[in-house]
Amino acid sequence: MNLDYFQLIDRIVDLDIAKQTIVVEAQVPQQHTIFEGHFPGFPIMPGVLLTEAMAQSSGWLLLGVLKFERMPFLAIVKEAKMRGFVSPGQLLTIDAKVEHEGSGFAVTKAKGYVGKDLKCSAEITFGLAPFPDPAFRVHMDAMAHKIGFPLQAMPHD
Template sequence: MQLDYFQLIDRIVDLNLDEKRITVEAQVPQTHTIFEGHFPGFPIMPGVLLTEAMAQSSGWLLLGVMKFERMPFLAMVKEAKMRGFVSPGQLLTIEARIEHEGSGFAVTSAKARVGTELKCSADLTFRHIPFPDPALRVHMDAMALKIGFPLQAITQ
């Protein structure tokens, strides 16, 4: 994770466009200034960042399903549940799947685990539009390479 750049996904572990699901990993940093205030003596990953990590995972899935032709933007978080603490240094595994698509929106369900222990889950709604700026598309292409997005999945 690179919290300062809001890059919360380190690598894509599995992407299945036919089944409309993705699995990613995110290594929570051992040290970061965010843990100094959240909380002193008991550092934990903020729930809002766990939600964002699930949203980013879902976003990569949607980009793949839409063949990088449209950009998903988080529109709504529903049924978010924080079920346990995530500590510095832990490895998050996040799974997301598409539940519904249509009319410029998509709904995903996502879950984050440390090992086999479920830490959080949410239903997420995205609005997707054509890329609003060519520079954003270039940036997303570069990020896709960095996190191991299987580009062959969208060129078939």
Template sequence: MQIEYFKLIDRILDLNVAEKTIIVEATVPLQSTIFEGHFPGHPIMPGVLLIESMAQTSGWLLLALMKFERMPFLAAVKEAKMRGFVTPGEVLSVEASVIHEGSGYAMTEARVKVGGKLRSNASLTFSHVPFPNPELRGHMDAEAQRIGFPQQALQL
């Protein structure tokens, strides 16, 4: 996980296009300037970054379902709940599933777990549009390779 670059996913563990589900993993870094202010002497992962990790996880699922032809953008966060602290060094398991698709939008339910215990969950809404430029598409292709996006998912 590279918090300062908003790279909040280390690797895709499971992507099931037929079931519209994904599970990713990320290790919270031991050191980050984020923790200097959040909070001194008691470093915890900001809730907004937990939401972002769920959004990125959901985004990779949507990219797979749309076969990398459209780019999802976070449009709304509903019912986000922080259920416990996430601290430096912990390994996150982030899961997402699509609950609705249509009319240029998609909705997902996502969860962050540590050691099998729920730490955060949210309902997320995304708009999606054709990739706005080749640079963004190239960046997403490189990120897909970095996190182990299963290319066979695009052939289903």
């Protein structure tokens, strides 16, 4: 995780375009200033960042399903539940599945785990739009490479 740049996904473990599922990992930093205020003496990952990590996981899944032809933008978070604490140094594993895609929107369901313990879940809706800028698309391609997006799932020009 690179909290300073809001890059919460470290690596893609599995991406199955046919099943429309993804599994990612995010190593929660052992030390970060965010834990100084959340909470002093009892540092835990903020629920809003767990929700964002589920949204980013879902976003990478949608990029693959959509063949990088459209960009998912967060629209709605429903049924977000924080079911336990995620502490500094823990490995967060997130899985997501597409529930619906069409009419300019997509809906995913995502869950976050530490080991086998469910820590968070949410239903997330995205608006789907063309990439807003060619430079942004180049940046997303570079990030996809960095986190291990499967090359066979990347479109080739």
